[in-house]
Amino acid sequence: MSLGEFELIKQYFQQQSGAPGVALGIGDDCALLTVPLGQQLAVSMDTSIADVHFPADGEPDLIAERALRVNISDLAAMGAEPLWFTLGLTLPDADPQWLQAFSQGLFRVAREYGIALVGGDTTRGKLSITIQVHGAVAEGKALLRSRASEGDQIFVTGPVGDGAAALAVMKQQLSAASMMTDYLMERYYRPQPQVVAGQLLTNFCAAAIDISDGLVADLGHICEQSGVGADLHLERIPLSEAVRQLVSFEQGIDWALSGGDDYQLCFTVPKAQVQQLETLVSTGKIVAHHIGEITAGNGVSCWHNSNPVVPSGKGFQHFGGQEALS
The missing domain is CATH 3.90.650.10 (PurM-like C-terminal domain)
Incomplete structure (x- = not known):
């Protein structure tokens, strides 16, 4: 890659600060996050692979939008409020134009749903996107798949x-x-x-x-x-x-x-x-x-x-x- 991993992250993805519950975000070995009092942490992760889950030649901002939106949907299914997410991005090369458009699409969705990027990883290989989302739901209030009953x-x-x-x-x-x-x-x-x-x-x-x-x-x-x-x-x-x-x-x-x-x-x-x-x-x-x-x-x-x-x-x-x- 023409850019090193840390330079790539800093240039395209280290764009948020002061997000609710984020004591420490991107830039250290771990993020430090504070779960709201009386709530449980809802966590989900999904990997999208080029030409399996999205077209590799699609517009990069739309690829990013889709990747984050489908993960936020898992939080919605639990009744959780979106809070934070991490990004694992595998790239065939560090194309500045592609990365700029991808990050713009990603943060467009992040702003829409009030969810903050707090960490991740980049590596070289076939294009794939792994996102882990974190949300909060009041204790005992999460929507589950296991509670349906006859007559519902x-x-x-x-x-x-x-x-x-x-x-x-x-x-x-x-x-x-x-x-x-x-x-x-x-x-x-x-x-x-x-x-x-x-x-x-x-x-x-x-x-x-x-x-x-x-x-x-x-x-x-x-x-x-x-x-x-x-x-x-x-x-x-x-x-x-x-x-x-x-x-x-x-x-x-x-x-x-x-x-x-x-x-x-x-x-x-x-x-x-x-x-x-x-x-x-x-x-x-x-x-x-x-x-x-x-x-x-x-x-x-x-x-x-x-x-x-x-x-x-x-x-x-x-x-x-x-x-x-x-």
């Missing part, structure tokens, strides 16, 4: 299937008008972590997860960890206007069920608490679509107008299955 109602916070539709456009498997293409690229590179929704849901939600691998796969994680089943009503699943115009209902639903990359929240609410959710929806504080219910069985069952349906896909799988951009 299942909701999603917004349209699903857009991520897979965007991928189809990127792989030239689907053509779309420029307006729709712009919308789908925005959904792919700039997914909106449902942070506010997650924090509101801590007051009454039973279980939650963000939709990264497809609705069936991710709801299946809730079912497995809670020891329950789920009935999904496909006619209720929200699809965006772009997906509805571009493809058939069947294709749109297939993308929703198994496409992934949507980063909406899928969550369950006990019947007795549904009124609390409806109040939030009616006052515009949260968006929620009722798509099914938790059952006493196991696994996810899909229904369309009371008829059973077998999904064609299993969702994104990191090993031994489909890869996002292969």
